[in-house]
Structures are given as C-alpha cells and as structure tokens.
Amino acid sequence: MEVVALIPARYGSTRFPGKPLALLRGKPMIQHVYEHTRRVRGLADVIVATDDERIAQAVRSIGGTVAMTRPDHPTGTDRLAEVAQGLTADVVVNVQGDLPFFPPSLVEDAVAALTRSSAAVIATVKTPIHDFTEWQNINVVKVVTDHEGYALYFSRSPIPYTRDQVAGPQVQSSKFKVQSLESKSDTQAAILGYRHIGLYVYRRDFLFTFTRLPRTPLEQSEQLEQLRALEWGYRIVVSDTERPTLEVDTPEDLQRAEEALS
Numbered sequence: 633m634e635v636v637a638l639i640p641a642r643y644g645s646t647r648f649p650g651k652p653l654a655l656l657r658g659k660p661m662i663q664h665v666y667e668h669t670r671r672v673r674g675l676a677d678v679i680v681a682t683d684d685e686r687i688a689q690a691v692r693s694i695g696g697t698v699a700m701t702r703p704d705h706p707t708g709t710d711r712l713a714e715v716a717q718g719l720t721a722d723v724v725v726n727v728q729g730d731l732p733f734f735p736p737s738l739v740e741d742a743v744a745a746l747t748r749s750s751a752a753v754i755a756t757v758k759t760p761i762h763d764f765t766e767w768q769n770i771n772v773v774k775v776v777t778d779h780e781g782y783a784l785y786f787s788r789s790p791i792p793y794t795r796d797q798v799a800g801p802q803v804q805s806s807k808f809k810v811q812s813l814e815s816k817s818d819t820q821a822a823i824l825g826y827r828h829i830g831l832y833v834y835r836r837d838f839l840f841t842f843t844r845l846p847r848t849p850l851e852q853s854e855q856l857e858q859l860r861a862l863e864w865g866y867r868i869v870v871s872d873t874e875r876p877t878l879e880v881d882t883p884e885d886l887q888r889a890e891e892a893l894s
Contacts, residue, residue, distance in 0.1 A: 633721075633722035633723055633747065634676045634720065634721040634722050634723070635674055635675055635676060635721060635722070635723040635724075635725060635743055636675065636676050636677045636678075636679065636716075636719055636721040636723075636724055636725070637669050637672065637675050637677070637678045637679070637724075637725040637727050637739070638678075638679050638680075638681050638699075638712045638715055638716070638724060638725065638726060638727070639662070639665055639666060639669060639678070639679070639680045639681065639727045639728075639729055640681045640682070640708035640709075640711045640712055640726065640728075640729065641662050641680055641681065641682045641684070641687050641729045642682065642683060642684060642687075642708070642711075643682075643684040643686065643687060647881055647882050648880075648881065648882050648883055648885075648886075651729065651730065651880065652682075652684075652687050652690070652729050653686060653687065653690060654880075654883075654886055656732055656880070656886060656889060656890065656893075657890070657893060660690050661729065661730070661732050661880065661886075662680065662687060662690055662691060662729055663690065663691075663694055664732035664733065665727060665728075665729050665731060665732055666678065666680060666691060666694065666696050667694075668731075668732070668733065668734055668736065669727050669739070671736045672725075672736040672739045672740060673736065673740055674740065674743065675725070675739075676721060677697065677721075678696070678697065679697045679698070679699050679715060680696060680697065680698050680699070681698075681699050681701050681711045681712060681714070681715045682698065682699075682700065682701065682711075683700065683701050683702060683703040683705075683711075688700060699715045699718075701714050701715060702714060707857060708726070708728070709726065709832075709839070709842065709843060709857060710843050712724060712726055712834075712839065713839050713840055713842075713843045716836055716839055716840070717840075719836070721836055722835070722836055723743060723746065723747075723833060723834065723835060723836060724833075724834045724836050724839055725739055725742075725743065725831070725832070725833050725834075726831065726832040726833070726834065727739065727831060728830040728831060728879075730830065730879050730880045730881055730885075731829070731830070731831065731877060731878070731879060731880075732878060732880060732889070733877070733878050733889075733893075734829075734831070734877045734878075735873075735875055735877070737873070738757055738829070738831060738873055738875075738877065739831065739833075741757070741871045741872075741873065742755040742756060742757050742831060742832075742833045742871050743755070743833050744871075745781070745833075745869045745870075745871040746833045746835070746869060749867075749869045751782070751867045751869075752782065752867045752868060752869035753834070753835050753838040753842075753861070753866050753867065753868075754832055754833065754834055754835075754838070754842075754858070754861055754866070754867075754868045754869070755832070755833040755868070755869045755870070755871060756775075756783070756828065756829070756830075756831060756832050756833070756858070756868060756869075756870055756871075757828075757829040757831050757870065757871050757872070757873055758775050758777070758826040758827060758828055758829065758870050758871075758872060758873075759826065759827050759829060759872070759873050759874065759875070759877065760823045760824075760825075760826060760827070760874065761774070761823065761824045761825050761826060761827045762822065762823065762824065763824075764824065766827070767790050767824040767825060768790060770788040770789070771788070771881055771882070772788075772827055773786055773787070773788060773827070773828040773830070773856060774786070774787055774788070774789070774790060774791050774825050774826060774827060774828060775787075775791075775826050775827075775828040775870060776791050776792055776825075776826070777826075777870050781869055781870055781871070781872075782867050782868065782869055782870070783858070783862060783867075783868040783869075783870050785859075785862070786828055786854070786856050786858055786859055786862075787854060787856075788854055788855075788856070790824070790825060791825060792825070828858075828870075829873070829877055829879070830879065832858070838866070842860070842861060842866075845860055845861075845864050847860060848860045848863035848864065849863070850862075850863055851863065878892065
C-alpha cells in the first residue's frame with residue numbers, strides 16, 4: 633500500500649500560539665517533526681499542511697514539501713482531508729506537530745497495526761504512564777483497550793478507575809491486579825495506565841467519511857476528536873510503545889523538553 637505522512641501545522645494554537653516556529657535546540661519545532669518523519673521507512677512522501685506562509689517558508693527552507701490549505705478548517709483532521717483529496721495513497725498518517733522527537737518505529741508500528749487489522753479504520757499509539765502527576769494531568773490523554781488492542785475509550789481523566797482503593801495512589805498492572813505504591817521505586821516501576829500519543833493512521837477513504845460525520849456528545853465533552861469515530865461505531869486499533877515520547881502542547885512543555893534533552 634502507498635503510505636503518505638501529513639503534518640498539519642497552524643500558527644494560531646490556543647494554548648501555544650506560534651508553536652510550529654518555536655525554537656527547540658535552535659530549530660523550529662516543525663523542522664524537528666519533519667526531519668523525524670522523513671526517517672520513517674515505507675513512506676511515499678511527507679507533506680506539511682498549513683495555511684500560514686511563515687510556517688510554509690520554514691519548511692521550504694529545509695527542502696520540505698508544503699501543501700497550502702484553507703484557513704477556516706475547524707480541526708487538523710479537516711486540513712489533512714483537504715490535502716488527501718489530491719493524493720492517491722491508500723493510507724494517510726497524521727503526524728502531530730507537537731511530536732518533535734518521536735522514534736520512526738512509532739509510525740511504522742502503527743501503520744503495521746492498521747494493515748494487519750481488517751476491522752480498524754484508524755490506528756494510533758499508547759505508552760505506559762508511570763508518573764502520578766502525569767496520570768492526573770488533564771492535558772495527558774489516557775486510553776483503555778480491549779484484549780485485542782482495540783480502543784474502548786479515550787479520556788482526559790485517569791482511566792480505568794480503581795474502585796477498591798486503599799490509602800495512597802493505586803495502580804493496575806498488566807494482569808489487572810491492584811497493588812499499593814509503597815515506595816518511590818515502586819511508583820516508577822508501576823503502570824498507572826496508558827497515555828495516548830497523538831499520532832493517527834487513517835485508511836484514506838475513511839478520512840473523508842470521518843470529516844463528514846457530525847460531532848458527538850462525548851467528543852464535545854472531552855474535546856477529543858477520536859471519540860467521534862468510537863461513538864459512530866468505528867474501530868481504532870492501538871499499538872504499544874515502551875519508549876516515552878515528548879509532546880509539546882504548552883510553552884512549559886517546551887521548556888521541559890529543552891531541559892530533558894540537555
């Protein structure tokens with residue numbers, strides 16, 4: 633199958649205006665994302681989809697490919713669908729512009745998960761959460777899956793909830809046994825839940841279907857687009873990665889990324 637990666641990028645982010653051009657290690661964020669995406673094996677092309685000439689110029693200056701889009705798209709997915717109309721690819725990868733240092737295998741595994749599944753129309757990624765502050769953070773989206781790896785729900789709240797809690801934070805192991813966190817080393821080793829990494833792989837035809845679907849109550853409540861697909865009965869397969877991936881949603885995240893990389 634032909635696979636094309638699209639990177640939606642807009643200047644007017646609510647939480648972090650100008651984020652694609654924010655400097656990280658002396659390079660604009662969009663450059664980091666583009667260069668890492670180019671390292672993914674099996675891609676026919678990598679295209680930045682933007683309505684902002686400043687972002688377009690930054691990408692062109694490093695030899696990247698840009699598709700200029702309308703400025704009135706309500707979401708990044710709608711922006712991708714506009715670009716995908718002119719593609720012949722079977723699969724479209726949505727690489728979020730807030731993933732400056734993701735490993736190429738992250739995308740490769742998600743593409744493989746979608747191609748193996750006859751039921752799924754979208755693939756995405758999850759990674760274990762070990763930090764209690766991250767577990768409670770509403771900007772960290774969590775996901776729960778069934779035993780075959782299909783998404784059951786995504787939420788900004790910590791899920792699943794452990795009903796029979798005792799004193800102290802609780803965790804749920806991979807075998808669904810509850811255990812108490814009694815030391816710092818236990819906290820670091822335990823899996824509190826799973827963080828959803830904002831990377832999506834779509835069957836191209838479904839991408840057009842998805843953008844035509846009316847928004848749903850859970851999507852609007854959580855402000856999570858992927859819930860629209862679940863509420864309309866479509867399946868999302870979720871691949872696993874053990875490697876934490878930096879996501880930059882706010883200026884504070886950018887600062888933490890700089891510190892971590894130092």
